[in-house]
Amino acid sequence: MRDIPWSKPVRIKLPYGMQRNVEGPVAALDLLDREWPARQGRHYEAARSVCRAALERMTSAEAAREIFISASIEAAVAVH
Known part of the structure; x- marks a missing residue:
């Protein structure tokens, strides 16, 4: 499946400490x-x-990016 890059990556930090740049x-x-x-x-x-x-x-x-950020907040995943 081919990804569609977001205008700006979402940097998250999972509760167990791993950080990820989510780009799409x-x-x-x-x-x-x-x-x-x-x-x-x-x-x-x-x-x-x-x-x-x-x-x-x-x-x-971009709609996917926004709801992903909402899911991050819901799950107490830090968004930077």
């Missing part, structure tokens, strides 16, 4: 599916859905 919906989905500390919640589910929609060109990559 593919990387966001990978994190949400493999490393996310809270796999439930309204924003978590929305982020997964909107990231997939962005990759299918059904919404913008």
